[in-house]
Amino acid sequence: MLKNFKGVTTIAASSVATLALTLASGTASAEDTKLRIQTHFSPETLSGELAAEFIEDVTAMSNGEIKIEMFYSSAVVKSAETFDAAATGILDCDMTGGAYQTGKNPAFQFTGDLMGGYSNPYQQMAWLLHADGYNQINELYNAHEMEFVGWWIPGQESLASTKPIRGVEDLKNWKFRSPPGMETLVFKNLGASPIVMDFNEIFTALESGIIDGADAANLTNNVGLGLYDIAEFTNYPGFHSMPADHLACRKDIWDEMPAHHKAIMKVGMQALALKNATLNEVKNAETAKVLAEKGVTLSTWSDEDLAVYRGAVQKAWVEFATTPESKKLLESHMAFLRDLGAME
Structure with missing residues (x-):
């Protein structure tokens, strides 16, 4: 009787372990999101460094489930071709800017840079977050098989x-x-x-x-x-x-992502936007002094x-x-x- 009890217990434990391993393996595979992204910034620029931090944040928040391969300095295609490269499957996401696509529709200008309309990044982000900006931009992007994920705005250019x-x-x-x-x-x-x-x-x-x-x-x-x-x-x-650099991903890739991955990507971009705007404000003031000297x-x-x-x-x-x-x-x-x- 004791032998049978031990036998049953052993079989049950083995079955549970096998089942858990199978489920864990299946879940990991199903939950993984792999993204190839191109940015026009070089890794040596402040924006390039912040893009690398964005990857680190997304990796940590997703517990490694989101894996990003970043191509800096427009290494795959020219900057203005990144959007199409993502839409057609050469890449998965575009981390340049919407204003590069005005040849498709002049509306893309108003998804990137109003050229003096907004005084600072915080005003422009307010339109995105509090004036239905996400949906309005995606009406345009979705028509081109892309999904707008977020902005990061370094501030006024010189x-x-x-x-x-x-x-x-x-x-x-x-x-x-x-x-x-x-x-x-x-x-x-x-x-x-x-x-x-x-x-x-x-x-x-x-x-x-x-x-x-x-x-x-x-x-x-x-x-x-x-x-x-x-x-x-x-x-x-x-x-x-004051161009807003964007993150935009191919729509079928975005639609297939688990809901929590989508949330992580959007929140990651919003964190990047805040870090980008505030750090650039500090750095630009410091840079102005150095250049003058x-x-x-x-x-x-x-x-x-x-x-x-x-x-x-x-x-x-x-x-x-x-x-x-x-x-x-x-x-x-x-x-x-x-x-x-x-x-x-």
């Missing part, structure tokens, strides 16, 4: 230049690297000569004299790109552009020049919003800015 950049007058015939989209329209109207080129071609073009300057990033990331080794002029504080000329634009620029931007908004989707997004931003008292 222009880098080999010539003085003191105000609107200095923009006359100024050849500079511009991202695609509405920016080319704004700066052409102000007399500049924008040249659209890939993010990672800027240094060589500046070094060879193909361009006089560049709209690349904020002060700190410009230093990481080496731009101030060549360009002796910049502006600070920035005003002209090294002899780089930092110009602060006058209220009169800023008014001219903002007038050109608001005119360009209307000219650029030529599709129903772009008009809807622009109207949403403008209504929110009015509610904030940031525009009339």
